[in-house]
Amino acid sequence: MTQRSLTHAEAVSRAATVRQLSYGLEVDLTTGEETFRSVTTVRFDAIPGATTFLEARPERLLSATLNGVPLPESAFADGRLALDGLAASNTVEVTAEYAYTRTSEGMHRFVDPADGLVYTYAQPSITDAPRFMACFDQPDLKAPVTLSVTADPSWLVRANGEGTQTAPGRWEFAVTKPVATYLITLVAGPYVQVDDHHDGIDMAIVARASYAEILHRDAPEIFMLTKAFLDRYHELFGVRYPFGKYDQAFVPEFSWGAMEFPGLVVFRDELLFRAAVTDTERLERAAIIAHEMAHMWFGDLVTMRWWDDLWLNESFATYMGYRLVAEVTPWPQSWTRFGVGRKSWGYAADQRPSTHPIAPTEVVDTDAAFANFDGISYAKGCSALRQLVAWIGDEAFLSGLRAYFDKHAWGNATLADLLDALSQASGRDLQAWARDWLRTPQVNTLRPEITWAADGSYESVAVVQTAPSAYPVLRPHRIGLGWFDEQGQWQRTEIEVSGEVTPVPLLSGVRGKGLLLNDGDLTFAKIRVDDRTRPELASLLAAQPDSLTRALLWNSAWDATRDAEWPALEFVRLAAEVLPGEPDVTLAESVFALARLAVNTYLPGALREQGRAALAAAARTLLETADAGSSRQLVGARSLTALAGPGERELLRGWLGGIGVPEGLAVDSELRWSVLNRLSVLGDVSEAEIDAELARDTSARGEQEAVRARASRPDPQAKAWAFDLVVTEQGRSNRICIAAGQGLWQPEHAELTEPYVARFFAELPASTGRSGDMLGHLASAAYPGYAVSPVTLAAAEQALAGTMHPLVRRALADATDDLARALRARG
Numbered sequence: 001m002t003q004r005s006l007t008h009a010e011a012v013s014r015a016a017t018v019r020q021l022s023y024g025l026e027v028d029l030t031t032g033e034e035t036f037r038s039v040t041t042v043r044f045d046a047i048p049g050a051t052t053f054l055e056a057r058p059e060r061l062l063s064a065t066l067n068g069v070p071l072p073e074s075a076f077a078d079g080r081l082a083l084d085g086l087a088a089s090n091t092v093e094v095t096a097e098y099a100y101t102r103t104s105e106g107m108h109r110f111v112d113p114a115d116g117l118v119y120t121y122a123q124p125s126i127t128d129a130p131r132f133m134a135c136f137d138q139p140d141l142k143a144p145v146t147l148s149v150t151a152d153p154s155w156l157v158r159a160n161g162e163g164t165q166t167a168p169g170r171w172e173f174a175v176t177k178p179v180a181t182y183l184i185t186l187v188a189g190p191y192v193q194v195d196d197h198h199d200g201i202d203m204a205i206v207a208r209a210s211y212a213e214i215l216h217r218d219a220p221e222i223f224m225l226t227k228a229f230l231d232r233y234h235e236l237f238g239v240r241y242p243f244g245k246y247d248q249a250f251v252p253e254f255s256w257g258a259m260e261f262p263g264l265v266v267f268r269d270e271l272l273f274r275a276a277v278t279d280t281e282r283l284e285r286a287a288i289i290a291h292e293m294a295h296m297w298f299g300d301l302v303t304m305r306w307w308d309d310l311w312l313n314e315s316f317a318t319y320m321g322y323r324l325v326a327e328v329t330p331w332p333q334s335w336t337r338f339g340v341g342r343k344s345w346g347y348a349a350d351q352r353p354s355t356h357p358i359a360p361t362e363v364v365d366t367d368a369a370f371a372n373f374d375g376i377s378y379a380k381g382c383s384a385l386r387q388l389v390a391w392i393g394d395e396a397f398l399s400g401l402r403a404y405f406d407k408h409a410w411g412n413a414t415l416a417d418l419l420d421a422l423s424q425a426s427g428r429d430l431q432a433w434a435r436d437w438l439r440t441p442q443v444n445t446l447r448p449e450i451t452w453a454a455d456g457s458y459e460s461v462a463v464v465q466t467a468p469s470a471y472p473v474l475r476p477h478r479i480g481l482g483w484f485d486e487q488g489q490w491q492r493t494e495i496e497v498s499g500e501v502t503p504v505p506l507l508s509g510v511r512g513k514g515l516l517l518n519d520g521d522l523t524f525a526k527i528r529v530d531d532r533t534r535p536e537l538a539s540l541l542a543a544q545p546d547s548l549t550r551a552l553l554w555n556s557a558w559d560a561t562r563d564a565e566w567p568a569l570e571f572v573r574l575a576a577e578v579l580p581g582e583p584d585v586t587l588a589e590s591v592f593a594l595a596r597l598a599v600n601t602y603l604p605g606a607l608r609e610q611g612r613a614a615l616a617a618a619a620r621t622l623l624e625t626a627d628a629g630s631s632r633q634l635v636g637a638r639s640l641t642a643l644a645g646p647g648e649r650e651l652l653r654g655w656l657g658g659i660g661v662p663e664g665l666a667v668d669s670e671l672r673w674s675v676l677n678r679l680s681v682l683g684d685v686s687e688a689e690i691d692a693e694l695a696r697d698t699s700a701r702g703e704q705e706a707v708r709a710r711a712s713r714p715d716p717q718a719k720a721w722a723f724d725l726v727v728t729e730q731g732r733s734n735r736i737c738i739a740a741g742q743g744l745w746q747p748e749h750a751e752l753t754e755p756y757v758a759r760f761f762a763e764l765p766a767s768t769g770r771s772g773d774m775l776g777h778l779a780s781a782a783y784p785g786y787a788v789s790p791v792t793l794a795a796a797e798q799a800l801a802g803t804m805h806p807l808v809r810r811a812l813a814d815a816t817d818d819l820a821r822a823l824r825a826r827g
């Protein structure tokens, strides 16, 4: 079913037409394996004689009536049902058969290979509610929904509202509060559930049957976090959680990390941990749980009017998520993780040609909205909010938010509404701040300009701010300033920076070293260090007691490397020297990942092998010196696995056979697959061995890993098979296609995959049968990013000159920008 992207202009006009809207939705999941049936009853008021349209994208429209009169066949085209000659009060009834999907778009259907059981869930995404109902699919037409579901009587069926099984196979759900269509969901299948309650709120955690043991193991931690976050939000926001119960379902093959459906948050079930994980992963899961819960207020209770204010959802939820993890969980270092992990995503996105303001003045249609689910809306927006809090103070920030919730509860709001509330609360005019920070894209660079006195003290220090020439905006920044004093103590103060040069007189005459701008990470800017600090980074990192400060130093080094100001080998050597002694596992894990990226994309030929060997040795040292069973040990093992060369082959082989396994290291299913994947890249694994591993692990995850392992083999047939999975629609799940794309390209297989570089750019954008969103995912996951050469760049640029879906274009353009950076780094 083709679909036309909804434009902002259409949404504005429709919102002016439709009033007093409500939905009745009857879903029947018993009509076969390919399709299901639903009946949508849409009631609304309008000005008599007006026209509008509903979205619906069924396989087969069975009937559609407006006020009892059948609509002509011609009324339905391009996923839209035209409604002409409206009455003052209207009822539209649409009965249709819709297709199940394997791509987490609309109604996903999943058969668990572990036990053959069938699971479904509804993912309305931004534009996919019309794949299971007829609706006005835009965020400012919020409406109560009355849902009923027909399904296998043995199933568990949950939805936004409270539900009961009123007869075998029949569930009726209480009418919801007014919700936007992108927030309507249901979860139905032989799921299992664990219950709890807190402060008058019933809560459940749901997962598929083959995850029952894992569910029971992880549920206490998830409930503990959920309760702590609820209590804290109640304190901070002054509005109680407004949607009754609070369910959290972990579902298979979910395309996003999680989604904030009111009353029933849905997560990808990789977030239930079936194998050993690091503290970083537990911290990130906690941040996601807190992020989704924040959306109950930011997004669900008060909804953006249109997608141009997506940041009102994502920036706030990201900020609140990391903040609450720091405040009420066992992982107070969450801002360290944000600083070196998520924030790098924001910096990367903001420096691409596709950059946009945190709050764009116009998002023309839903395709454009999709593209903005990126590092800017999440990570940069979160940083901008930290900066805002530093400017106006936490008290004013929170009282502004409370006023905003009070005024706009159950309705929609815009940037202007938020600024009004915050300006009133803080007594400051925030228009100029919003213009510089929210309405203009790209990032500033801050560097210290130091003149040194003969005795080695600072004679004068100034902060110099620059901006890229295409976006010449200098912003106000409230930043921390840190340095080691003569006694080796870390000192810190806060200053306000604006314009090109900000002198820092308080440092004149100070004998300091390792001066760091933005200590405490209050702002979003690229930070450079001075020439005397750079050669001493290893010892400064070792002496630095604060993990967040170390994260900022790493970020600075990484930025300079990405910008090709520093040789990539310098970053890799620094990582190899310092990481084995890094006590914070979050930092060690994050920086290993950056250094590995530098090895695999920024270092050419011989240097690559040198960098790889140095980093692998560092991973081995970390592994051997970490406490048994610790997260650091697991980081060492994973990093060593990912970086292993022929010299480490025997060691990894041994682990699979239980030989030479470090004490406390669990060689569980996940680590086994990682090892097998790496050995596969090295040409050390046969198809038969992959089959044998899959027989040990028959889970969906095992299937995906087996696909990745096959695609990773240095074998022409394996590459041809993997390429075909990427570019040709075969009805396989989203996860399987992405796994094939991940295995296909390897730095070690450049010659073997060379013929696929040109074919990738020619065939992927032209691939049919999959949505633009799904193809965009594939374009990112299966991009030939290791084929760093001018030939690849030329092929990419030629492809981008042609026509393709905007989401595929965005994914290819962003990955191509990374490729161009890699080429510059090699130069």
Ligand SMILES: [Zn+2]
Pocket (backbone or CB within 6 Å): 260, 291, 292, 295, 313, 314, 317
């Ligand atoms: Zn979110």
